[in-house]
Amino acid sequence: MPVIDPSNPIVVLTGAGISKESGLETFRDADGIWSKVRIEDVATPEAFVRDPARVHAFYNARRQGLLNANVQPNPAHVALARLERDWPGGVLIVTQNIDDLHERAGSANLIHMHGELLKSRCEECGDITECRHDLSIALKCLSCGRDGGLRPHVVWFGEMPLSMDEIEQALARAGLFMSIGTSGNVYPAAGFVEVVRHYGRGHSVELNLEPSVGATSFAETRYGPAGDVVPAYVDELLSAV
Numbered sequence: 001m002p003v004i005d006p007s008n009p010i011v012v013l014t015g016a017g018i019s020k021e022s023g024l025e026t027f028r029d030a031d032g033i034w035s036k037v038r039i040e041d042v043a044t045p046e047a048f049v050r051d052p053a054r055v056h057a058f059y060n061a062r063r064q065g066l067l068n069a070n071v072q073p074n075p076a077h078v079a080l081a082r083l084e085r086d087w088p089g090g091v092l093i094v095t096q097n098i099d100d101l102h103e104r105a106g107s108a109n110l111i112h113m114h115g116e117l118l119k120s121r122c123e124e125c126g127d128i129t130e131c132r133h134d135l136s137i138a139l140k141c142l143s144c145g146r147d148g149g150l151r152p153h154v155v156w157f158g159e160m161p162l163s164m165d166e167i168e169q170a171l172a173r174a175g176l177f178m179s180i181g182t183s184g185n186v187y188p189a190a191g192f193v194e195v196v197r198h199y200g201r202g203h204s205v206e207l208n209l210e211p212s213v214g215a216t217s218f219a220e221t222r223y224g225p226a227g228d229v230v231p232a233y234v235d236e237l238l239s240a241v
């Protein structure tokens, strides 16, 4: 690792791999979510129009899984919260994950670019509400009173990820870009390392179980379970502060 100036901001991109050791499934590993259900059936706006009950059942099951008491932040989430607390230049976590494990570990400067499983959104009035219960087409929106329009507050294929302007500005300023637990298959997140390279200011590192699709774009790579490699990398960063 080169010496990173502690006055420079860090941007961390996380994906499903960081939550694997907490008991949540990834998408594209051999035993992942997309080996059991088809994207076109559950993760597109067209799927929700065609069969909303099917899509609700998929997200209801994942919400119940997330709320299981055994699912807790792991040492990788905890290390990133420590980095945010102790790094002078500031840390922004951009997560593709819809779980709340970063928040539970103590991270506060956080963007959920693919939405949040524990929120619902009304397609009629846009109201976004905390949601820890099952959703169905029978429910009424508590804000506008209309029924049938509540959906999980998540970003499906073909929809615009959230807070993209803010993310792009942070990538342009970053002194270090860390990509953790993501396979690099889904854009625009898979292109963030190229954005950092384009601006030319930041070092980039991939921390993953195995090389991602875009591994060769990173200046540095380290492979192993997130619960091991992330705390070790954070220790090295903070030893220079």
Ligand code: BJW
Pocket: 014, 015, 016, 017, 018, 020, 021, 026, 027, 028, 029, 032, 043, 096, 097, 098, 114, 154, 155, 156, 157, 158, 159, 160, 161, 164, 180, 181, 182, 183, 184, 185, 186, 187, 188, 207, 208, 209, 210, 211, 212, 224, 225, 226, 227
């Ligand atoms: C570990 C580990 C351990 C395991 N420790 N590591 C061509 C055709 C059609 C569309 C497109 C196209 N080209 C590009 C597009 C756009 C499309 C896209 O990317 N498609 C690709 C499939 C080609 N993207 C979109 O549609 C996005 N919107 C968009 O582009 O809008 C237009 C736009 C224009 C201009 C600017 C900006 C935007 C929206 C994408 C929405 C993705 N939604 C999902 C599901 C919704 C949320 C949910 O249900 O959870 O988000 S898909 C799914 O993939 C989920 C994830 O966030 C996302 C990324 O997955 P992730 O996190 O990388 O997980 P995995 O499983 O792939 O990888 C896990 C990794 O961890 C692996 O590498 C493991 O090895 C590793 N690992 N154990 C460390 N213990």
